[in-house]
Amino acid sequence: MVLVISHSFRILPPSSLVHQQKTKKIYESQCCVFPVTQISPFLRKGLTSSGGGEAIRTRICASVADISLDVSVEENKLPKGETWSVHKFGGTCVGSSLRIKNVADIIINDDSERKMVVVSAMSKVTDMMYDLIDKAQSRDESYISLLGAVLQKHSSTAHELLDGDDLASVLSRLHHDISNLKAMLRAIYIAGHATESFTDFVVGHGELWSAQMLASVIRKSGIDCKWMDTRDVLIVNPTSSNQVDPDFLETNRRLEKWYSLNPCSVIIATGFIASTPQSIPTTLKRDGSDFSAAIMGALFRARQVTIWTDVDGVYSADPRKVNEAVILKTLSYQEAWEMSYFGANVLHPRTIIPVMRYGIPIIIRNVFNLSATGTKICHPSVNGDEDRQNFRYFVKGFATIDNLALINVEGTGMAGVPGTASAIFGAVKDAGANVIMISQASSEHSVCFAVPEKEVKAVAEALQSRFRQALDAGRLSQVQVIPNCSILAAVGRKMASTPGVSATLFNALAKANVNVRAIAQGCSEYNITVVVKREESIKALRAAHSRFYLSRTTIAMGIIGPGLIGSTLLEQLRDQAAVLKEEFNIDLRVMGIIGSKSMLLNDVGIDLSGWKELREEKAEVANLEKFVQHVHENHFIPNTVLVDCTADSIIAGHYYDWLRKGIHVITPNKKANSGPLNQYLRLRALQRQSYTHYFYEATVGAGLPIISTLRGLLETGDRILQIEGIFSGTLSYIFNNFKDGRTFSEVVAEAKEAGYTEPDPRDDLSGTDVARKVIILARESGLKLELSDVPVESLVPVPLRVSASAQDFMQQLPKFDQDFAKKQLDAEDAGEVLRYVGVVDMIKQKGMVELRRYRKDHPFAQLSGSDNIIAFSTRRYKNQPLIVRGPGAGAQVTAGGVFSDILRLASYLGAPS
């Protein structure tokens, strides 16, 4: 406020009014302007008492002793708008002298012209103050030592921060307050009771002290900074629901008055505390300091309100439950409301309303990590464009609430009866329970709602009693309690009017095998709420979050058997990972690799560029159960696939359990599909009923599309007559190269070296491998055959069928080269070639595997390398069979076939095609 004195006054004698020099100035000038602080206290008193502080230009007559003069007063008008930024620092931000200095630095470095800073009490102080009250009213003398600790905490902090007059002034106020508190607590001790206003008065001291200390620290750097006891300014009316409503008009009036007396560029205001219209101290209750900041932001029409906390911003989900939760860059005010309900680190809705009215953005930032830009809560129109390109734009956050129970009130007597809902919820109200979500299908036969688990018993009893007659008469069939439930909510403004968002959510839950018990979505469409079993809540949260936030398809993979095929697959995955992620949004993470002796596990995905070295360094003893649990459960990725690259029937025996658990299975291992028929049928039946996938393209013809071609024919209604082919890459290679004087054993060794053979090459030469493929195709076509039903002509010389190992066998094989040479020559002489073929005869319902001779111009004679050739004769392809031909064995093509199944899975799970 400044005092403007016009030329028309008379001054007698000058010295009693102002200093000599200034009076002279006044006398000489036509119109002088002085800060009111330079005018004598008498005159100031006169100004104030005549109400001069209110008007912008008020003519007053100040009369002090024998002096009388006409002056006009121009008030320091409270500037409003963009020049102000409001900051709020919570208790942890000002928890120590170091942190208070840090806060001061943040304020000093904010280049806004004017700053309003709302502070909480130092961390733990408010609790200590409440404790003081509790102790005093329960007549526990230890309140005295606790008060000593409160004094000590603030006094030592002040000593660490300040010195000289600043320190003396803060300490003097502190000691004065403590002595008042002591007297007050003594009174409470004697009365054994503290009124609400006593309590509010006591607990608010923490803010008074932290505000004064911070203001003094900032002043030290030469900034014009004042502290504000908000109880002088902020006026609130208590409401019935233990909340308060700010009186904006009165608060604004008082704020302007306060500013006119305390003009400055930085105001440090106490958070949390306020006064009633009768000037009785009170508090703003829960999240009080945030609310103080929002009210101030609104009154100042500030540029923005920054809420400083100890986290980087608002996460898309609870980061303790979802490792890959991300900080949201922007939230609309409504989204922030929804998120706050679910306990996200967002402001309470109440605290958003004052700033929302003026479209003032709220920024949530981490005081300990200034490099994080935080989360901006604002009107959607100013939301960043970066979000628009992202699917996640539609759903911002996910949250769960645990410990709920569902109540289902059901019966035919409910439909079309007005008042049923009112009666149900009237009973719930009588039980004092809070309803968290409600769902009723339009058939009106049942109403279902969720209440906190601890309230469900009372609610159920209230309903039983309220509807006793209806239940007895059968108009209501039941009041059912479904315990152990959790709510999963998806929040996002853009869900409204965007088709497919809920489909995506439910799809993610279905894929994760999560059963949805109830659903609710209000017509504002900001929130979709589903009720799931308590034990599935984290899985559901991760599934939903990953569906929207991870790349569209993230799959946790476990590789079993890093042998030839397994390790080639790992190399292919390594080489293609970036492309898949960038171009197709497919994020494949190998969480574990297990061999027969050791395993390597990782929580976020093994770095495939060095998996062999990591395996050397970090492998642990193989434990399949632990492996499966790790890959499937111990992380945030809801889709799991186990890729079995062994030839082991015990591993294949686990598929059923894995599929039942929701784990997808992909394999080139033929053991499951060619094993016992009943097990095979059980596996396929399970696969058909569930959402879990079982792919095995590489079991026949390696990477060649044999299974998929057959399925395509069958599913489109064609009828298979016969499938005939060279199904063994090994035997194809052998007979393609067993010529020009080369020996049989030499060519077999070459096939093994090239990676065409089974781990034990006798499986190829015995015809077993081909027989397995015949069985796989026969069963796929609908024949119910066992492996033993297929007659097989074995090429393993009888004496070697019992050899101890594959190595022994290979060593002994040359002894039989002559026998093979003779067969080959006989065919050659007849102008024919030897080919080892498999046949599925659908007409005769049988399969066979044998060494046949074909004329040299037959398509089967035209092969080279490890080529397979498979001819499908069907009703549609009767005269000319449908032929698939190409390399049917080898590490690259087989691993490629497995990889392609993995991508098929990704596409079934929602990857773009």
Ligand SMILES: NC(=O)C1=CN([C@@H]2O[C@H](COP(=O)(O)OP(=O)(O)OC[C@H]3O[C@@H](n4cnc5c(N)ncnc54)[C@H](OP(=O)(O)O)[C@@H]3O)[C@@H](O)[C@H]2O)C=CC1
């Ligand atoms: N080679 C090819 O062209 C084709 C192969 N296939 C199939 O691919 C599969 C793999 O063949 P391939 O890579 O050549 O075989 P390998 O012998 O090279 O590899 C087999 C792998 O399985 C591991 N293994 C064996 N038993 C277990 C067990 N109980 N638990 C965990 N791991 C185990 C082995 O581990 P360890 O070394 O520690 O014992 C090894 O890493 C076979 O089923 C085969 O039929 C299918 C089509 C074509």
Ligand SMILES: N[C@@H](CC=O)C(=O)O
């Ligand atoms: N050993 C097999 C590999 C593919 O199944 C073959 O030779 O075909």
Ligand code: NA
């Ligand atoms: Na295949």
